[in-house]
Amino acid sequence: MKELIKTQIFSTELQLGMHVIELDRPWLETDFLIQGFVIQNQEEIDAFIRQCDYVYIEGSIVQISKPAERRNERKGLFARKSNKSNPAEANSPIVKKPKTRRPPTTNKRINYINKIEVERELPLARSHYQSAKSVAKDIMDGIRLGRSLDLNQARETVDNIVDSLLRNNDALVWLTKIKEKDEYTAEHSLNVCILSITFARFLGHDESDIRKIGLGGLLHDVGKSKIPLEVLNKTGRFTDHEFALMKKHPELGKSLLMGLPKSDLSAIDVAYSHHERMDGKGYPRNLTPSQIPYFAKIVALTDTYDAITSNRCYDKGRASMEALDIIYKNRGTQFDEELAIAFIKCIGIFPPGSIVEMTNGEVGIVIAANNKSKLRPKLIIVKDNNKQWVHQHIVDLHLGNLDGSQEPYIIAHEVPNGTYGIDIREFVKKGLVLK
Amino acid sequence: MNKIDAEKRKLPRLLCDDNFSQCVVIVKDDSIPVQAINFHRRGIALYTPTPLPNVKSAKISFIYRYDEEEIHILELPFRFAHINEMDVGCQYGACFQTKDSQQEFITEKLIEIEKLLKENSNTNDRYGLFE
Numbered sequence: 136m137k138e139l140i141k142t143q144i145f146s147t148e149l150q151l152g153m154h155v156i157e158l159d160r161p162w163l164e165t166d167f168l169i170q171g172f173v174i175q176n177q178e179e180i181d182a183f184i185r186q187c188d189y190v191y192i193e194g195s196i197v198q199i200s201k202p203a204e205r206r207n208e209r210k211g212l213f214a215r216k217s218n219k220s221n222p223a224e225a226n227s228p229i230v231k232k233p234k235t236r237r238p239p240t241t242n243k244r245i246n247y248i249n250k251i252e253v254e255r256e257l258p259l260a261r262s263h264y265q266s267a268k269s270v271a272k273d274i275m276d277g278i279r280l281g282r283s284l285d286l287n288q289a290r291e292t293v294d295n296i297v298d299s300l301l302r303n304n305d306a307l308v309w310l311t312k313i314k315e316k317d318e319y320t321a322e323h324s325l326n327v328c329i330l331s332i333t334f335a336r337f338l339g340h341d342e343s344d345i346r347k348i349g350l351g352g353l354l355h356d357v358g359k360s361k362i363p364l365e366v367l368n369k370t371g372r373f374t375d376h377e378f379a380l381m382k383k384h385p386e387l388g389k390s391l392l393m394g395l396p397k398s399d400l401s402a403i404d405v406a407y408s409h410h411e412r413m414d415g416k417g418y419p420r421n422l423t424p425s426q427i428p429y430f431a432k433i434v435a436l437t438d439t440y441d442a443i444t445s446n447r448c449y450d451k452g453r454a455s456m457e458a459l460d461i462i463y464k465n466r467g468t469q470f471d472e473e474l475a476i477a478f479i480k481c482i483g484i485f486p487p488g489s490i491v492e493m494t495n496g497e498v499g500i501v502i503a504a505n506n507k508s509k510l511r512p513k514l515i516i517v518k519d520n521n522k523q524w525v526h527q528h529i530v531d532l533h534l535g536n537l538d539g540s541q542e543p544y545i546i547a548h549e550v551p552n553g554t555y556g557i558d559i560r561e562f563v564k565k566g567l568v569l570k
Numbered sequence: 571m572n573k574i575d576a577e578k579r580k581l582p583r584l585l586c587d588d589n590f591s592q593c594v595v596i597v598k599d600d601s602i603p604v605q606a607i608n609f610h611r612r613g614i615a616l617y618t619p620t621p622l623p624n625v626k627s628a629k630i631s632f633i634y635r636y637d638e639e640e641i642h643i644l645e646l647p648f649r650f651a652h653i654n655e656m657d658v659g660c661q662y663g664a665c666f667q668t669k670d671s672q673q674e675f676i677t678e679k680l681i682e683i684e685k686l687l688k689e690n691s692n693t694n695d696r697y698g699l700f701e
Protein backbone atom coordinates (compact mmCIF):
# COMPACT_ATOMS: atom_id res chain seq x y z
CA MET A 136 0.00 0.00 0.00
CA LYS A 137 1.26 3.44 -0.88
CA GLU A 138 1.74 6.18 1.68
CA LEU A 139 -0.30 9.27 0.77
CA ILE A 140 1.91 12.34 0.25
CA LYS A 141 -0.07 15.47 -0.59
CA THR A 142 1.79 17.93 -2.85
CA GLN A 143 0.55 21.34 -3.87
CA ILE A 144 1.23 22.29 -7.50
CA PHE A 145 0.00 24.89 -9.95
CA SER A 146 -2.72 23.68 -12.31
CA THR A 147 -0.46 24.57 -15.22
CA GLU A 148 2.08 21.99 -13.97
CA LEU A 149 -0.38 19.08 -14.12
CA GLN A 150 0.52 16.06 -16.24
CA LEU A 151 -1.27 12.97 -17.46
CA GLY A 152 -1.37 10.26 -14.80
CA MET A 153 -1.25 12.58 -11.81
CA HIS A 154 -3.78 11.77 -9.10
CA VAL A 155 -5.57 15.00 -8.09
CA ILE A 156 -6.96 14.63 -4.57
CA GLU A 157 -7.83 18.19 -3.53
CA LEU A 158 -8.41 21.60 -5.12
CA ASP A 159 -7.88 25.21 -4.09
CA ARG A 160 -11.68 25.42 -3.77
CA PRO A 161 -14.51 23.01 -2.90
CA TRP A 162 -15.11 20.36 -5.57
CA LEU A 163 -18.78 21.35 -5.56
CA GLU A 164 -17.88 24.74 -6.97
CA THR A 165 -16.34 23.14 -10.04
CA ASP A 166 -17.62 21.12 -13.00
CA PHE A 167 -15.95 17.91 -11.81
CA LEU A 168 -18.40 15.16 -10.99
CA ILE A 169 -15.88 12.96 -9.16
CA GLN A 170 -13.98 14.33 -6.18
CA GLY A 171 -10.45 13.09 -6.86
CA PHE A 172 -9.24 11.10 -9.85
CA VAL A 173 -6.26 10.21 -12.02
CA ILE A 174 -5.86 12.52 -15.02
CA GLN A 175 -6.56 10.60 -18.22
CA ASN A 176 -6.37 13.21 -20.95
CA GLN A 177 -5.43 16.75 -21.90
CA GLU A 178 -9.03 17.99 -21.66
CA GLU A 179 -9.05 17.21 -17.95
CA ILE A 180 -5.83 19.18 -17.50
CA ASP A 181 -7.39 22.09 -19.39
CA ALA A 182 -10.46 21.92 -17.14
CA PHE A 183 -8.26 22.19 -14.03
CA ILE A 184 -6.33 25.12 -15.50
CA ARG A 185 -9.59 26.86 -16.33
CA GLN A 186 -11.09 26.45 -12.87
CA CYS A 187 -8.26 26.31 -10.33
CA ASP A 188 -5.04 28.16 -9.70
CA TYR A 189 -3.48 25.24 -7.84
CA VAL A 190 -4.40 21.70 -6.81
CA TYR A 191 -3.09 18.95 -4.51
CA ILE A 192 -1.85 15.69 -5.98
CA GLU A 193 -0.95 12.37 -4.47
CA GLY A 194 2.82 12.06 -4.26
CA SER A 195 3.39 9.44 -6.97
CA ILE A 196 2.48 9.42 -10.64
CA VAL A 197 0.39 6.54 -11.93
CA GLN A 198 1.57 5.45 -15.37
CA ILE A 199 -1.65 5.02 -17.34
CA SER A 200 -0.22 4.26 -20.76
CA LYS A 201 3.00 4.15 -22.72
CA PRO A 202 4.17 7.45 -24.27
CA ALA A 203 3.50 6.18 -27.79
CA GLU A 204 -0.08 5.30 -26.87
CA ARG A 205 -0.52 8.75 -25.29
CA ARG A 206 0.51 10.35 -28.57
CA ASN A 207 -2.12 8.28 -30.37
CA GLU A 208 -4.75 9.41 -27.89
CA ARG A 209 -3.84 13.02 -28.54
CA LYS A 210 -4.07 12.47 -32.26
CA GLY A 211 -7.51 11.03 -31.67
CA LEU A 212 -8.52 14.03 -29.59
CA PHE A 213 -7.43 16.50 -32.20
CA ALA A 214 -9.19 14.44 -34.83
CA ARG A 215 -12.35 15.42 -32.90
CA LYS A 216 -13.55 11.91 -32.10
CA SER A 217 -16.92 11.99 -30.45
CA ASN A 218 -17.20 11.01 -26.79
CA LYS A 219 -19.45 8.13 -27.68
CA SER A 220 -16.81 6.50 -29.86
CA ASN A 221 -14.16 6.87 -27.18
CA PRO A 222 -15.12 5.04 -23.99
CA ALA A 223 -12.26 6.58 -22.01
CA GLU A 224 -13.51 10.09 -22.76
CA ALA A 225 -17.15 9.13 -22.34
CA ASN A 226 -16.34 8.10 -18.76
CA SER A 227 -14.38 11.27 -18.10
CA PRO A 228 -15.20 12.84 -14.74
CA ILE A 229 -15.64 16.33 -16.22
CA VAL A 230 -18.74 17.63 -17.91
CA LYS A 231 -17.95 18.26 -21.56
CA LYS A 232 -18.88 21.70 -22.74
CA PRO A 233 -17.70 24.13 -25.40
CA LYS A 234 -14.87 26.43 -24.35
CA THR A 235 -16.07 29.86 -23.26
CA ARG A 236 -15.34 32.48 -25.92
CA ARG A 237 -13.32 35.52 -25.00
CA PRO A 238 -12.59 38.75 -26.86
CA PRO A 239 -9.86 38.40 -29.51
CA THR A 240 -6.33 38.33 -28.06
CA THR A 241 -3.91 41.15 -28.93
CA ASN A 242 -2.35 39.30 -31.85
CA LYS A 243 -5.74 38.37 -33.31
CA ARG A 244 -7.68 41.57 -32.76
CA ILE A 245 -8.39 43.82 -35.71
CA ASN A 246 -7.62 47.50 -35.21
CA TYR A 247 -10.22 49.54 -37.06
CA ILE A 248 -9.69 53.20 -37.86
CA ASN A 249 -12.20 55.89 -38.81
CA LYS A 250 -12.05 56.32 -42.58
CA ILE A 251 -13.95 59.63 -42.70
CA GLU A 252 -14.79 62.48 -40.29
CA VAL A 253 -17.91 62.32 -38.12
CA GLU A 254 -19.32 65.46 -39.78
CA ARG A 255 -19.22 63.76 -43.20
CA GLU A 256 -20.71 60.45 -42.01
CA LEU A 257 -23.53 62.01 -40.00
CA PRO A 258 -25.99 62.78 -42.88
CA LEU A 259 -25.66 59.22 -44.20
CA ALA A 260 -25.84 57.77 -40.69
CA ARG A 261 -28.99 59.79 -40.01
CA SER A 262 -30.66 58.34 -43.09
CA HIS A 263 -29.64 54.76 -42.10
CA TYR A 264 -30.83 55.40 -38.56
CA GLN A 265 -34.29 56.51 -39.69
CA SER A 266 -34.82 53.55 -42.02
CA ALA A 267 -33.40 51.12 -39.44
CA LYS A 268 -35.75 52.53 -36.82
CA SER A 269 -38.74 51.93 -39.05
CA VAL A 270 -37.52 48.35 -39.69
CA ALA A 271 -37.17 47.78 -35.93
CA LYS A 272 -40.67 49.18 -35.40
CA ASP A 273 -42.07 47.04 -38.25
CA ILE A 274 -40.54 43.93 -36.71
CA MET A 275 -42.22 44.52 -33.34
CA ASP A 276 -45.55 45.72 -34.78
CA GLY A 277 -45.57 42.99 -37.42
CA ILE A 278 -45.22 40.20 -34.87
CA ARG A 279 -48.05 41.72 -32.83
CA LEU A 280 -50.20 41.61 -35.94
CA GLY A 281 -49.28 37.99 -36.60
CA ARG A 282 -46.77 38.61 -39.41
CA SER A 283 -43.56 36.58 -39.59
CA LEU A 284 -40.24 38.26 -38.91
CA ASP A 285 -38.29 39.02 -42.09
CA LEU A 286 -34.77 37.97 -41.12
CA ASN A 287 -33.30 39.10 -44.45
CA GLN A 288 -34.62 42.61 -43.91
CA ALA A 289 -33.14 42.58 -40.40
CA ARG A 290 -29.76 41.40 -41.78
CA GLU A 291 -29.80 44.10 -44.46
CA THR A 292 -30.46 46.74 -41.78
CA VAL A 293 -27.59 45.43 -39.67
CA ASP A 294 -25.28 45.44 -42.72
CA ASN A 295 -25.99 49.14 -43.37
CA ILE A 296 -25.28 49.98 -39.72
CA VAL A 297 -22.08 47.95 -39.71
CA ASP A 298 -20.88 49.67 -42.89
CA SER A 299 -21.55 53.12 -41.39
CA LEU A 300 -19.81 52.24 -38.11
CA LEU A 301 -16.81 50.86 -39.97
CA ARG A 302 -16.47 54.17 -41.82
CA ASN A 303 -16.82 56.22 -38.63
CA ASN A 304 -17.75 54.90 -35.22
CA ASP A 305 -19.01 58.18 -33.74
CA ALA A 306 -21.84 59.28 -36.08
CA LEU A 307 -24.35 56.54 -35.25
CA VAL A 308 -23.42 56.59 -31.55
CA TRP A 309 -24.37 60.29 -31.67
CA LEU A 310 -27.81 59.30 -32.92
CA THR A 311 -28.36 56.80 -30.10
CA LYS A 312 -28.33 59.84 -27.80
CA ILE A 313 -31.58 61.13 -29.29
CA LYS A 314 -34.29 59.38 -27.37
CA GLU A 315 -37.96 59.66 -28.26
CA LYS A 316 -39.92 58.61 -25.21
CA ASP A 317 -42.86 57.23 -27.20
CA GLU A 318 -40.84 54.91 -29.38
CA TYR A 319 -38.79 53.22 -26.70
CA THR A 320 -38.99 49.56 -27.71
CA ALA A 321 -38.05 49.97 -31.39
CA GLU A 322 -35.49 52.67 -30.65
CA HIS A 323 -33.94 50.60 -27.86
CA SER A 324 -33.55 47.55 -30.14
CA LEU A 325 -31.80 49.71 -32.72
CA ASN A 326 -29.60 51.46 -30.16
CA VAL A 327 -28.54 48.12 -28.65
CA CYS A 328 -27.68 46.96 -32.18
CA ILE A 329 -25.55 50.09 -32.79
CA LEU A 330 -23.83 49.94 -29.40
CA SER A 331 -23.15 46.19 -29.74
CA ILE A 332 -21.54 46.71 -33.16
CA THR A 333 -19.51 49.63 -31.79
CA PHE A 334 -18.35 47.48 -28.87
CA ALA A 335 -17.52 44.48 -31.10
CA ARG A 336 -15.50 46.82 -33.35
CA PHE A 337 -13.68 48.13 -30.28
CA LEU A 338 -12.91 44.57 -29.13
CA GLY A 339 -11.37 43.85 -32.54
CA HIS A 340 -13.75 41.17 -33.81
CA ASP A 341 -13.80 40.36 -37.51
CA GLU A 342 -16.63 41.68 -39.68
CA SER A 343 -18.50 38.38 -39.72
CA ASP A 344 -18.71 38.32 -35.90
CA ILE A 345 -19.57 42.02 -35.81
CA ARG A 346 -22.58 41.39 -38.08
CA LYS A 347 -23.72 38.45 -35.92
CA ILE A 348 -23.44 40.54 -32.75
CA GLY A 349 -25.33 43.37 -34.44
CA LEU A 350 -28.18 41.07 -35.46
CA GLY A 351 -28.31 39.68 -31.91
CA GLY A 352 -28.56 43.26 -30.61
CA LEU A 353 -31.34 44.21 -33.02
CA LEU A 354 -33.41 41.14 -32.14
CA HIS A 355 -32.52 40.74 -28.46
CA ASP A 356 -35.92 42.01 -27.20
CA VAL A 357 -38.04 40.55 -29.98
CA GLY A 358 -39.91 38.51 -27.33
CA LYS A 359 -41.34 41.77 -25.95
CA SER A 360 -43.62 41.89 -28.99
CA LYS A 361 -45.56 39.13 -27.22
CA ILE A 362 -45.97 41.14 -24.00
CA PRO A 363 -49.23 43.15 -23.79
CA LEU A 364 -48.68 46.82 -24.68
CA GLU A 365 -50.40 48.00 -21.50
CA VAL A 366 -47.68 46.24 -19.50
CA LEU A 367 -44.82 47.19 -21.82
CA ASN A 368 -45.72 50.90 -21.84
CA LYS A 369 -47.01 51.16 -18.28
CA THR A 370 -46.28 54.57 -16.79
CA GLY A 371 -46.37 53.54 -13.13
CA ARG A 372 -44.47 50.86 -11.27
CA PHE A 373 -44.95 47.21 -12.23
CA THR A 374 -46.90 44.86 -9.99
CA ASP A 375 -45.15 41.56 -9.15
CA HIS A 376 -47.30 39.83 -11.75
CA GLU A 377 -46.41 42.38 -14.44
CA PHE A 378 -42.71 42.16 -13.65
CA ALA A 379 -42.89 38.36 -13.87
CA LEU A 380 -44.60 38.74 -17.24
CA MET A 381 -41.86 41.08 -18.49
CA LYS A 382 -39.26 38.50 -17.47
CA LYS A 383 -40.79 36.01 -19.88
CA HIS A 384 -39.56 37.90 -22.95
CA PRO A 385 -36.26 35.96 -23.34
CA GLU A 386 -38.15 32.66 -23.66
CA LEU A 387 -40.74 34.23 -25.94
CA GLY A 388 -37.97 35.66 -28.10
CA LYS A 389 -36.22 32.29 -28.34
CA SER A 390 -39.45 30.58 -29.45
CA LEU A 391 -40.15 33.27 -32.04
CA LEU A 392 -36.68 33.07 -33.58
CA MET A 393 -36.57 29.27 -33.49
CA GLY A 394 -39.84 29.19 -35.42
CA LEU A 395 -38.28 30.97 -38.41
CA PRO A 396 -37.37 28.85 -41.46
CA LYS A 397 -33.69 29.93 -41.61
CA SER A 398 -32.98 31.11 -38.13
CA ASP A 399 -29.75 32.52 -36.79
CA LEU A 400 -28.33 30.51 -33.89
CA SER A 401 -26.33 33.35 -32.35
CA ALA A 402 -29.40 35.64 -32.41
CA ILE A 403 -31.39 32.91 -30.62
CA ASP A 404 -28.61 32.64 -28.02
CA VAL A 405 -28.69 36.40 -27.43
CA ALA A 406 -32.49 36.67 -27.22
CA TYR A 407 -32.62 33.74 -24.77
CA SER A 408 -29.62 34.58 -22.56
CA HIS A 409 -29.09 38.35 -22.42
CA HIS A 410 -30.56 38.55 -18.89
CA GLU A 411 -28.36 35.81 -17.45
CA ARG A 412 -25.87 36.98 -14.82
CA MET A 413 -22.33 35.98 -13.94
CA ASP A 414 -23.40 35.18 -10.35
CA GLY A 415 -25.93 32.65 -11.63
CA LYS A 416 -28.90 34.74 -10.46
CA GLY A 417 -30.08 35.80 -13.90
CA TYR A 418 -33.15 34.68 -15.80
CA PRO A 419 -34.65 32.63 -17.32
CA ARG A 420 -32.24 29.75 -16.66
CA ASN A 421 -29.83 30.85 -13.87
CA LEU A 422 -26.88 29.92 -16.10
CA THR A 423 -23.32 29.84 -14.77
CA PRO A 424 -20.68 32.09 -16.44
CA SER A 425 -19.30 29.38 -18.71
CA GLN A 426 -22.82 28.52 -19.90
CA ILE A 427 -23.72 32.06 -20.96
CA PRO A 428 -23.09 32.55 -24.69
CA TYR A 429 -20.36 35.12 -25.35
CA PHE A 430 -22.49 37.30 -27.65
CA ALA A 431 -25.20 37.42 -24.96
CA LYS A 432 -22.60 38.73 -22.48
CA ILE A 433 -21.83 41.55 -24.90
CA VAL A 434 -25.49 42.44 -25.45
CA ALA A 435 -26.20 42.31 -21.69
CA LEU A 436 -23.89 45.34 -21.35
CA THR A 437 -25.21 47.37 -24.26
CA ASP A 438 -28.81 46.57 -23.26
CA THR A 439 -28.25 47.84 -19.71
CA TYR A 440 -26.41 50.96 -20.87
CA ASP A 441 -29.14 51.96 -23.30
CA ALA A 442 -32.01 51.05 -20.93
CA ILE A 443 -30.63 53.35 -18.23
CA THR A 444 -29.86 56.26 -20.56
CA SER A 445 -33.17 56.10 -22.48
CA ASN A 446 -36.24 58.26 -22.05
CA ARG A 447 -39.39 56.35 -21.16
CA CYS A 448 -42.99 57.40 -21.28
CA TYR A 449 -42.76 57.88 -17.49
CA ASP A 450 -39.29 59.39 -17.00
CA LYS A 451 -36.24 61.03 -18.56
CA GLY A 452 -33.16 58.96 -19.30
CA ARG A 453 -30.20 59.19 -16.96
CA ALA A 454 -26.72 60.45 -17.83
CA SER A 455 -24.16 58.07 -19.33
CA MET A 456 -22.11 58.21 -16.12
CA GLU A 457 -24.93 56.68 -14.09
CA ALA A 458 -25.17 53.73 -16.45
CA LEU A 459 -21.39 53.27 -16.39
CA ASP A 460 -21.41 53.45 -12.56
CA ILE A 461 -23.89 50.57 -12.44
CA ILE A 462 -21.92 48.53 -14.97
CA TYR A 463 -18.67 49.17 -13.09
CA LYS A 464 -20.18 48.28 -9.71
CA ASN A 465 -21.72 45.09 -11.13
CA ARG A 466 -18.66 43.83 -12.99
CA GLY A 467 -18.15 40.18 -12.14
CA THR A 468 -21.61 39.77 -10.57
CA GLN A 469 -24.10 40.82 -13.23
CA PHE A 470 -21.63 41.33 -16.09
CA ASP A 471 -18.52 39.57 -17.32
CA GLU A 472 -15.72 41.52 -15.62
CA GLU A 473 -13.33 41.71 -18.56
CA LEU A 474 -16.10 42.77 -20.94
CA ALA A 475 -17.53 45.33 -18.49
CA ILE A 476 -14.15 47.05 -18.16
CA ALA A 477 -13.67 46.95 -21.94
CA PHE A 478 -17.16 48.40 -22.45
CA ILE A 479 -16.44 51.37 -20.16
CA LYS A 480 -13.20 51.93 -22.08
CA CYS A 481 -15.13 51.74 -25.36
CA ILE A 482 -17.84 54.22 -24.36
CA GLY A 483 -15.47 56.49 -22.47
CA ILE A 484 -16.56 58.78 -19.69
CA PHE A 485 -17.89 61.32 -22.22
CA PRO A 486 -19.33 59.60 -25.30
CA PRO A 487 -20.29 61.52 -28.47
CA GLY A 488 -23.56 63.39 -27.95
CA SER A 489 -22.93 64.01 -24.22
CA ILE A 490 -23.61 67.51 -22.89
CA VAL A 491 -20.80 68.55 -20.59
CA GLU A 492 -20.25 71.46 -18.23
CA MET A 493 -16.69 72.75 -18.10
CA THR A 494 -14.88 73.81 -14.90
CA ASN A 495 -15.12 77.45 -16.11
CA GLY A 496 -18.93 77.15 -16.32
CA GLU A 497 -19.16 77.00 -20.11
CA VAL A 498 -21.23 74.19 -21.62
CA GLY A 499 -20.41 72.04 -24.63
CA ILE A 500 -21.48 68.98 -26.60
CA VAL A 501 -19.06 66.13 -27.24
CA ILE A 502 -18.84 65.57 -30.99
CA ALA A 503 -16.13 62.94 -31.20
CA ALA A 504 -14.24 60.70 -28.83
CA ASN A 505 -10.49 60.69 -28.91
CA ASN A 506 -9.50 57.03 -29.15
CA LYS A 507 -6.08 57.69 -27.68
CA SER A 508 -7.37 59.79 -24.81
CA LYS A 509 -11.01 59.12 -23.94
CA LEU A 510 -10.94 61.76 -21.17
CA ARG A 511 -10.13 64.48 -23.70
CA PRO A 512 -12.75 64.45 -26.46
CA LYS A 513 -13.48 67.04 -29.14
CA LEU A 514 -16.50 69.25 -28.41
CA ILE A 515 -18.53 72.28 -29.46
CA ILE A 516 -18.93 75.05 -26.87
CA VAL A 517 -22.55 76.27 -27.05
CA LYS A 518 -23.14 78.25 -23.82
CA ASP A 519 -21.00 80.68 -21.84
CA ASN A 520 -20.47 80.59 -18.09
CA ASN A 521 -23.78 82.45 -17.58
CA LYS A 522 -25.49 79.74 -19.63
CA GLN A 523 -26.17 82.13 -22.51
CA TRP A 524 -25.87 80.94 -26.12
CA VAL A 525 -22.51 81.82 -27.65
CA HIS A 526 -20.98 81.86 -31.10
CA GLN A 527 -20.17 78.16 -31.30
CA HIS A 528 -16.58 77.02 -31.56
CA ILE A 529 -14.81 73.68 -31.52
CA VAL A 530 -12.50 72.78 -28.65
CA ASP A 531 -10.19 69.78 -28.83
CA LEU A 532 -9.25 68.86 -25.27
CA HIS A 533 -6.55 66.52 -26.52
CA LEU A 534 -4.80 69.51 -28.10
CA GLY A 535 -5.07 71.48 -24.83
CA ASN A 536 -7.16 74.35 -26.29
CA LEU A 537 -7.39 77.35 -23.91
CA ASP A 538 -10.46 79.34 -22.82
CA GLY A 539 -10.84 83.17 -22.69
CA SER A 540 -8.78 83.30 -19.47
CA GLN A 541 -5.98 81.36 -21.17
CA GLU A 542 -6.71 78.36 -18.94
CA PRO A 543 -7.04 74.88 -20.47
CA TYR A 544 -10.59 73.63 -20.90
CA ILE A 545 -11.43 70.84 -18.43
CA ILE A 546 -14.71 68.92 -18.22
CA ALA A 547 -16.36 69.22 -14.78
CA HIS A 548 -19.23 66.78 -15.35
CA GLU A 549 -21.84 65.50 -17.79
CA VAL A 550 -25.44 66.76 -17.62
CA PRO A 551 -28.54 65.08 -19.12
CA ASN A 552 -29.98 66.17 -22.46
CA GLY A 553 -32.34 69.14 -21.98
CA THR A 554 -30.22 70.77 -19.27
CA TYR A 555 -29.76 74.55 -19.75
CA GLY A 556 -32.19 74.36 -22.66
CA ILE A 557 -29.78 72.35 -24.82
CA ASP A 558 -31.44 69.69 -26.98
CA ILE A 559 -28.97 67.63 -28.99
CA ARG A 560 -31.68 66.81 -31.55
CA GLU A 561 -31.37 70.37 -32.84
CA PHE A 562 -27.66 69.88 -33.41
CA VAL A 563 -28.12 66.58 -35.21
CA LYS A 564 -30.77 68.13 -37.47
CA LYS A 565 -28.26 70.80 -38.48
CA GLY A 566 -25.67 68.12 -39.15
CA LEU A 567 -23.13 69.43 -36.61
CA VAL A 568 -22.66 72.61 -38.62
CA LEU A 569 -21.43 75.49 -36.47
CA LYS A 570 -23.60 78.57 -36.30
CA MET B 571 -33.83 75.42 -12.47
CA ASN B 572 -34.54 76.33 -8.84
CA LYS B 573 -31.89 77.11 -6.25
CA ILE B 574 -32.02 73.68 -4.56
CA ASP B 575 -31.66 71.84 -7.90
CA ALA B 576 -28.77 74.08 -8.89
CA GLU B 577 -27.11 73.48 -5.53
CA LYS B 578 -27.62 69.71 -5.81
CA ARG B 579 -26.11 69.71 -9.30
CA LYS B 580 -22.95 71.24 -7.87
CA LEU B 581 -22.55 68.26 -5.52
CA PRO B 582 -20.67 65.63 -7.46
CA ARG B 583 -22.04 62.10 -7.39
CA LEU B 584 -19.15 60.13 -5.96
CA LEU B 585 -18.76 56.51 -6.99
CA CYS B 586 -19.34 54.31 -3.93
CA ASP B 587 -16.17 52.39 -3.18
CA ASP B 588 -15.68 49.02 -1.51
CA ASN B 589 -15.79 50.67 1.92
CA PHE B 590 -19.59 50.77 1.70
CA SER B 591 -21.11 47.66 3.21
CA GLN B 592 -24.32 46.16 4.55
CA CYS B 593 -26.49 48.58 2.61
CA VAL B 594 -30.16 47.72 3.22
CA VAL B 595 -33.47 49.42 2.59
CA ILE B 596 -35.93 48.93 5.45
CA VAL B 597 -39.61 48.76 4.58
CA LYS B 598 -41.80 47.96 7.59
CA ASP B 599 -40.13 44.87 9.09
CA ASP B 600 -38.21 43.87 5.97
CA SER B 601 -34.53 44.64 5.38
CA ILE B 602 -33.78 44.38 1.67
CA PRO B 603 -30.12 44.27 0.56
CA VAL B 604 -29.36 46.88 -2.11
CA GLN B 605 -26.23 47.99 -3.89
CA ALA B 606 -24.87 51.49 -3.21
CA ILE B 607 -23.87 53.03 -6.57
CA ASN B 608 -23.04 56.69 -6.01
CA PHE B 609 -23.37 59.09 -3.12
CA HIS B 610 -23.34 62.65 -1.90
CA ARG B 611 -24.43 64.20 1.38
CA ARG B 612 -28.02 64.67 0.18
CA GLY B 613 -28.69 61.23 -1.28
CA ILE B 614 -27.57 57.92 -2.69
CA ALA B 615 -28.20 55.97 -5.92
CA LEU B 616 -29.23 52.36 -5.33
CA TYR B 617 -29.53 49.32 -7.59
CA THR B 618 -31.21 45.94 -7.15
CA PRO B 619 -31.96 43.04 -9.49
CA THR B 620 -35.67 43.05 -8.49
CA PRO B 621 -38.07 45.89 -7.60
CA LEU B 622 -38.36 47.24 -4.07
CA PRO B 623 -41.82 47.30 -2.45
CA ASN B 624 -44.14 50.00 -3.73
CA VAL B 625 -43.81 52.67 -1.02
CA LYS B 626 -43.12 56.41 -1.25
CA SER B 627 -40.53 56.50 1.51
CA ALA B 628 -38.50 54.04 3.54
CA LYS B 629 -35.37 53.88 5.70
CA ILE B 630 -31.80 53.04 4.79
CA SER B 631 -28.87 51.64 6.78
CA PHE B 632 -25.26 51.19 5.71
CA ILE B 633 -21.75 51.17 7.09
CA TYR B 634 -18.78 53.09 5.71
CA ARG B 635 -15.39 51.72 6.76
CA TYR B 636 -12.18 53.74 6.78
CA ASP B 637 -8.83 52.96 8.34
CA GLU B 638 -9.79 51.08 11.49
CA GLU B 639 -13.07 52.92 11.99
CA GLU B 640 -16.64 52.66 10.83
CA ILE B 641 -19.39 55.21 10.26
CA HIS B 642 -22.80 53.67 10.87
CA ILE B 643 -25.85 55.17 9.20
CA LEU B 644 -28.82 53.44 10.76
CA GLU B 645 -32.45 53.60 9.70
CA LEU B 646 -32.17 57.00 8.07
CA PRO B 647 -35.49 58.01 6.48
CA PHE B 648 -35.43 58.78 2.74
CA ARG B 649 -37.86 59.47 -0.07
CA PHE B 650 -37.59 58.11 -3.58
CA ALA B 651 -36.45 60.97 -5.82
CA HIS B 652 -36.20 58.72 -8.86
CA ILE B 653 -37.40 55.21 -9.72
CA ASN B 654 -36.47 53.29 -12.85
CA GLU B 655 -37.50 49.64 -12.74
CA MET B 656 -36.21 47.86 -15.83
CA ASP B 657 -35.82 44.31 -17.04
CA VAL B 658 -32.03 44.73 -16.65
CA GLY B 659 -32.27 45.82 -13.00
CA CYS B 660 -33.90 48.49 -10.84
CA GLN B 661 -32.41 51.89 -10.19
CA TYR B 662 -33.50 54.18 -7.34
CA GLY B 663 -32.48 57.67 -6.32
CA ALA B 664 -32.86 58.07 -2.56
CA CYS B 665 -33.04 61.56 -1.07
CA PHE B 666 -32.07 61.55 2.64
CA GLN B 667 -34.56 63.16 5.01
CA THR B 668 -32.20 64.30 7.70
CA LYS B 669 -34.66 66.79 9.20
CA ASP B 670 -37.03 63.98 10.03
CA SER B 671 -34.25 62.04 11.67
CA GLN B 672 -33.97 61.96 15.42
CA GLN B 673 -30.19 61.90 15.12
CA GLU B 674 -29.00 65.49 15.04
CA PHE B 675 -25.48 64.60 14.02
CA ILE B 676 -26.52 62.50 11.02
CA THR B 677 -25.70 65.30 8.54
CA GLU B 678 -22.15 65.51 9.92
CA LYS B 679 -21.72 61.77 9.37
CA LEU B 680 -22.97 62.07 5.78
CA ILE B 681 -20.60 64.97 5.08
CA GLU B 682 -17.75 62.96 6.59
CA ILE B 683 -18.49 60.02 4.26
CA GLU B 684 -18.64 62.41 1.30
CA LYS B 685 -15.27 63.88 2.31
CA LEU B 686 -13.66 60.44 2.63
CA LEU B 687 -15.08 59.32 -0.71
CA LYS B 688 -13.83 62.48 -2.37
CA GLU B 689 -10.33 61.92 -0.99
CA ASN B 690 -10.29 58.40 -2.44
CA SER B 691 -11.74 59.25 -5.85
CA ASN B 692 -10.10 60.42 -9.01
CA THR B 693 -12.33 63.16 -10.42
CA ASN B 694 -10.75 62.96 -13.87
CA ASP B 695 -10.69 59.21 -14.24
CA ARG B 696 -13.67 57.91 -12.27
CA TYR B 697 -12.94 54.20 -12.78
CA GLY B 698 -9.16 54.44 -12.96
CA LEU B 699 -9.14 53.01 -16.47
CA PHE B 700 -7.97 55.84 -18.67
CA GLU B 701 -4.91 57.51 -17.17
